[in-house]
Amino acid sequence: MLQDLLSVLSGSLVGFILGLIGGGGSILAVPLLYYVVRVGSEHLAIGTGALAVAASALFNLLTHARAGNVKWQCALVFAAAGVAGAFAGAAIGKRVQGELLIGLFGVLMIAVGLLMLRRRSGGNTEVRLTWRLVPRLAGSGFAVGGLSGFFGIGGGFLIVPGLIVSTAMPLINAIGSSLVSVTAFGSATAASYALSDLVVWRVAILFILGGALGGIAGSWASKALADKKQALNYVFSGVVISVGVMIVLDGLRGLFHAFGPVT
Numbered sequence: 001m002l003q004d005l006l007s008v009l010s011g012s013l014v015g016f017i018l019g020l021i022g023g024g025g026s027i028l029a030v031p032l033l034y035y036v037v038r039v040g041s042e043h044l045a046i047g048t049g050a051l052a053v054a055a056s057a058l059f060n061l062l063t064h065a066r067a068g069n070v071k072w073q074c075a076l077v078f079a080a081a082g083v084a085g086a087f088a089g090a091a092i093g094k095r096v097q098g099e100l101l102i103g104l105f106g107v108l109m110i111a112v113g114l115l116m117l118r119r120r121s122g123g124n125t126e127v128r129l130t131w132r133l134v135p136r137l138a139g140s141g142f143a144v145g146g147l148s149g150f151f152g153i154g155g156g157f158l159i160v161p162g163l164i165v166s167t168a169m170p171l172i173n174a175i176g177s178s179l180v181s182v183t184a185f186g187s188a189t190a191a192s193y194a195l196s197d198l199v200v201w202r203v204a205i206l207f208i209l210g211g212a213l214g215g216i217a218g219s220w221a222s223k224a225l226a227d228k229k230q231a232l233n234y235v236f237s238g239v240v241i242s243v244g245v246m247i248v249l250d251g252l253r254g255l256f257h258a259f260g261p262v263t
Helices: 002-021 025-037 042-066 072-093 098-115 133-151 156-167 171-195 201-226 230-259
Strands: none
Touching: 002 025, 002 042, 002 201, 025 042, 025 098, 025 201, 025 230, 042 098, 042 171, 042 201, 072 133, 072 156, 072 171, 098 133, 098 156, 098 230, 133 156, 133 171, 156 171, 156 230
16 A cells, blocks of 8 residues: 555654654654645644654664663653643644644744754763753753644754753764653653544554664664764754755645635
């Protein structure tokens, strides 16, 4: 069945991006499920994507953990605060029109991608959780979790800069640590959508299988790019901005058709 094949291929791409940059998987999952796999509605794409990305993120988290890229204490504080925000955000997001959600999603992606293009220092490789960092991590985690739940995404493209700003950890550590929150936020959002019967389970399972394969290749690429300093940051930003522009342009076309001049 064509939809099954597209689900596996789309999942492979998402898994590769998650393994490569620790974020962007859910950014791609929602558009792929909606425009390529064609699950039906925007909300079905969001619910199904959240489940698939959470599972793919968990697989990639194990890979990054074995490589020593995860700052566990900081990651767990960030994730715990964010789960509460994700449930709140998902409850609000399900009440917003699907087309508006997709359009806002694209604008947010472009803004974050541009911010991530700024050149950064190497970061503090010895960062450890302290009482000074706890409120920063908790505040950032709750805010990012709320946006994650609202847009139905794992939120890695927001979590990575959130961890860097809160702790000054290097990008490669922020990527590995972000997968703790991507898994937690995606699971919380998926649970909320599943309770509203907004998950296509067959597609989600095939998407996850594809994501596991793509994640292996993405993790290898991540390790190679980490040695090239700013290259990984450019890849991250390029993926986010490119897909964001595509979504915004599609939304503008929709508005033109809906409100264009009457002939």
